[in-house]
Amino acid sequence: MKQKYHSNTFDNIPNEKRLRILETAIKEFADLGYDSANINNIANKCGISIGSMYKYFKNKHDLYLTVVEFSVKKLKKVLEDIIIDKKDFLSMIRSIVKAIQVYTRNNVYLTKLYNQMSTENNSELVWKIAYEMENITADLYASYIKIGQDENIVRKDISPRHFAFFLDNLFILLQFSYSCDYYKERMKLYVSEDVFDNDDLMADELVKFISSALFI
Amino acid sequence: MKQKYHSNTFDNIPNEKRLRILETAIKEFADLGYDSANINNIANKCGISIGSMYKYFKNKHDLYLTVVEFSVKKLKKVLEDIIIDKKDFLSMIRSIVKAIQVYTRNNVYLTKLYNQMSTENNSELVWKIAYEMENITADLYASYIKIGQDENIVRKDISPRHFAFFLDNLFILLQFSYSCDYYKERMKLYVSEDVFDNDDLMADELVKFISSALFI
Amino acid sequence: MKQKYHSNTFDNIPNEKRLRILETAIKEFADLGYDSANINNIANKCGISIGSMYKYFKNKHDLYLTVVEFSVKKLKKVLEDIIIDKKDFLSMIRSIVKAIQVYTRNNVYLTKLYNQMSTENNSELVWKIAYEMENITADLYASYIKIGQDENIVRKDISPRHFAFFLDNLFILLQFSYSCDYYKERMKLYVSEDVFDNDDLMADELVKFISSALFI
Amino acid sequence: MKQKYHSNTFDNIPNEKRLRILETAIKEFADLGYDSANINNIANKCGISIGSMYKYFKNKHDLYLTVVEFSVKKLKKVLEDIIIDKKDFLSMIRSIVKAIQVYTRNNVYLTKLYNQMSTENNSELVWKIAYEMENITADLYASYIKIGQDENIVRKDISPRHFAFFLDNLFILLQFSYSCDYYKERMKLYVSEDVFDNDDLMADELVKFISSALFI
DNA sequence: CATGAATGAGGATTCATTCAT
DNA sequence: TATGAATGAATCCTCATTCAT
Numbered sequence: 003m004k005q006k007y008h009s010n011t012f013d014n015i016p017n018e019k020r021l022r023i024l025e026t027a028i029k030e031f032a033d034l035g036y037d038s039a040n041i042n043n044i045a046n047k048c049g050i051s052i053g054s055m056y057k058y059f060k061n062k063h064d065l066y067l068t069v070v071e072f073s074v075k076k077l078k079k080v081l082e083d084i085i086i087d088k089k090d091f092l093s094m095i096r097s098i099v100k101a102i103q104v105y106t107r108n109n110v111y112l113t114k115l116y117n118q119m120s121t122e123n124n125s126e127l128v129w130k131i132a133y134e135m136e137n138i139t140a141d142l143y144a145s146y147i148k149i150g151q152d153e154n155i156v157r158k159d160i161s162p163r164h165f166a167f168f169l170d171n172l173f174i175l176l177q178f179s180y181s182c183d184y185y186k187e188r189m190k191l192y193v194s195e196d197v198f199d200n201d202d203l204m205a206d207e208l209v210k211f212i213s214s215a216l217f218i
Numbered sequence: 219m220k221q222k223y224h225s226n227t228f229d230n231i232p233n234e235k236r237l238r239i240l241e242t243a244i245k246e247f248a249d250l251g252y253d254s255a256n257i258n259n260i261a262n263k264c265g266i267s268i269g270s271m272y273k274y275f276k277n278k279h280d281l282y283l284t285v286v287e288f289s290v291k292k293l294k295k296v297l298e299d300i301i302i303d304k305k306d307f308l309s310m311i312r313s314i315v316k317a318i319q320v321y322t323r324n325n326v327y328l329t330k331l332y333n334q335m336s337t338e339n340n341s342e343l344v345w346k347i348a349y350e351m352e353n354i355t356a357d358l359y360a361s362y363i364k365i366g367q368d369e370n371i372v373r374k375d376i377s378p379r380h381f382a383f384f385l386d387n388l389f390i391l392l393q394f395s396y397s398c399d400y401y402k403e404r405m406k407l408y409v410s411e412d413v414f415d416n417d418d419l420m421a422d423e424l425v426k427f428i429s430s431a432l433f434i
Numbered sequence: 435m436k437q438k439y440h441s442n443t444f445d446n447i448p449n450e451k452r453l454r455i456l457e458t459a460i461k462e463f464a465d466l467g468y469d470s471a472n473i474n475n476i477a478n479k480c481g482i483s484i485g486s487m488y489k490y491f492k493n494k495h496d497l498y499l500t501v502v503e504f505s506v507k508k509l510k511k512v513l514e515d516i517i518i519d520k521k522d523f524l525s526m527i528r529s530i531v532k533a534i535q536v537y538t539r540n541n542v543y544l545t546k547l548y549n550q551m552s553t554e555n556n557s558e559l560v561w562k563i564a565y566e567m568e569n570i571t572a573d574l575y576a577s578y579i580k581i582g583q584d585e586n587i588v589r590k591d592i593s594p595r596h597f598a599f600f601l602d603n604l605f606i607l608l609q610f611s612y613s614c615d616y617y618k619e620r621m622k623l624y625v626s627e628d629v630f631d632n633d634d635l636m637a638d639e640l641v642k643f644i645s646s647a648l649f650i
Numbered sequence: 651m652k653q654k655y656h657s658n659t660f661d662n663i664p665n666e667k668r669l670r671i672l673e674t675a676i677k678e679f680a681d682l683g684y685d686s687a688n689i690n691n692i693a694n695k696c697g698i699s700i701g702s703m704y705k706y707f708k709n710k711h712d713l714y715l716t717v718v719e720f721s722v723k724k725l726k727k728v729l730e731d732i733i734i735d736k737k738d739f740l741s742m743i744r745s746i747v748k749a750i751q752v753y754t755r756n757n758v759y760l761t762k763l764y765n766q767m768s769t770e771n772n773s774e775l776v777w778k779i780a781y782e783m784e785n786i787t788a789d790l791y792a793s794y795i796k797i798g799q800d801e802n803i804v805r806k807d808i809s810p811r812h813f814a815f816f817l818d819n820l821f822i823l824l825q826f827s828y829s830c831d832y833y834k835e836r837m838k839l840y841v842s843e844d845v846f847d848n849d850d851l852m853a854d855e856l857v858k859f860i861s862s863a864l865f866i
Numbered sequence: 867c868a869t870g871a872a873t874g875a876g877g878a879t880t881c882a883t884t885c886a887t
Numbered sequence: 888t889a890t891g892a893a894t895g896a897a898t899c900c901t902c903a904t905t906c907a908t
Binding site for chain 4 (some may be wrong): 897898899900901902
């Protein structure tokens, strides 16, 4: 049975209002991190009272967990959309890279929140929530690699799970590089000042890098 | 002229004391993040008065910047040690991977701090400090790749700067995976529960991944 | 005309429901005191809505007064039951002491509430409600003493009203000693750890104490 | 080793200031009870900042415990002053009754606080602090009774510990009757409206009551 | 220079009460 | 009449910063 970090009341409020709260909270947590995020601010920004906020969420931490859960679900959904109907590995990789570029730009705060999440000190609960999402990709990449090996497309002398790990590492840092200030500066330094105007080049090079690493 | 984020007094106190303050602060900032870190706590933990703390650092943020600068210098030094005397690219990569495994374990807080740094919202100043370090590796990797291309070892159809970027991305996430709780869990999920007992395997696979991506 | 601290609606709800509300509120006020008692909690615990609660009682204070009134009535009834048919003073005293021991154990919260009541700062209204009950015993004890004096059983050189006061003081503190944590510990300290297993001894000694104080 | 519920800083501030804080806090807790007492108010009333308050006391509860401890010590001291040099039991009883009348009037808040203390729900710690004081009187009264029995002044068919208990019960309720609003009203009802103008009468009657209960 | 007591603005949380359904 | 979501004033407590000694 899935645990819930908010009250039933929150489930029953109008969709529009619920989304407004979640989006506002995502932005606040993503921008400021857990500690500096201010519940009273969030409440003000979405035009509800603090009292209501505490009716919906037992405390700040539960609001955070609800927000993380919501974000992870959203990210998972994006992943699933990309994965569906991708028969071959290479085109999936290409799709993922492109999707990261497009999606991250339009959902900067989700990625920023993911980055914040990973710095939380007491990440046990956060990990429990994110686990499922990470698990999907971990298995997916590894299985694609294994199939590739069977089909003689992917090198046979490698560990699928390790390579799946490296693959996702590249994806995660690409996401950060399109959303978090520090990593954005860093990418400009590494590649060039106009890197954000050359999405296709970046995508092509990364696909090249990965292909070369994986395929025979 | 390099900017300083601390008073001359701080430069003149005994080495041992200065290091004690810096190490304590690194741990506090790395564990709790900028906002939750508590100056009074840091002062207590290293046995000096808050009054002195504010003689050394104008405010919390300056302490943070000093700490970041100190850490970045330390990281830079490690890099330089690895780089020196490495004639060929492949053995340098191998050295870096091994160094990450050994060094990160013994200096968990430096890496954690780097992770925290990159989530800070107003990272301009932080970036200014880290810039130099990132710049070294960016240039170094790119130049090695270029040389490799000239020597017909590295693929010619790739952008050196992009590939240098991907290379460093892999290194950074490996570092996080050896020090930050969230990424530690994630690596166990991707690879295996006993991944922390198999450093050599991890190193071999990563070197394989990178070599294959780069070399002809 | 007696004042009422609740709406007519409250008078008209099913008996069972009304009692449930009162008992729940008694327990809450007795355990936590007026300020810490939580109306919303009380409503939840007895399965009615806060809305209804505020239909029945204008505000928290009125609920409190209603509860106090109800409790005082209950205590008064117990007293009356003891008093009826008691021809002689000594056997009445004995009955009261025994009744305190039995009744207090089974109705801890009524006594606790009485203790809480007596600490309230603005006790005017509370006093008004309790007045009648205290008045009964005050008069009763005093009249018994006077009769005793006329019958040459009770010392003649004493003030009946003062002695009635001392008598009731002994009774009140005995009640507290059987229900309130602090006074329970105190009684164990004064008498013995197993004082709660020796009701008869306690009763006998107290009757002895009182008899000796009163009777010739 | 005695436990302390306040910081060393609090021990080191000027006596006058420390007393001001304690007296203000006693009054606040005595008047309003633990929950309604407001630390910020207390701080304001004695002209210190809340920040300092929390330097002196870890939290509200520790302030309370410190206040209780201070009050109990004061009460103990009063008791000891009365007890010293009292060769015979009867004159000690007389002294105590008189002292209660004088002292309680001048230190209403101490007695009120004692009453509040005894209603606290989680009274374990409070009891631990009060224990010592209660213990003194428990032993003292009991030993006086025993000596009286040996000297053939006090009835031999009674339990010294029980009678000591009843004795103190009479004293406690007398104290409450001179300080707490509810008990003041009650005493007026039991005795007479002008009871507070007739201290000697009350003292005489109570001494009569007790003497008669105890002595042969 | 060093110390650490003092400050008070700011933030998390509670709960009596209202009111639309 | 009954409901329970919504409100926001009130309260406990933290911590960066100042300043007198």
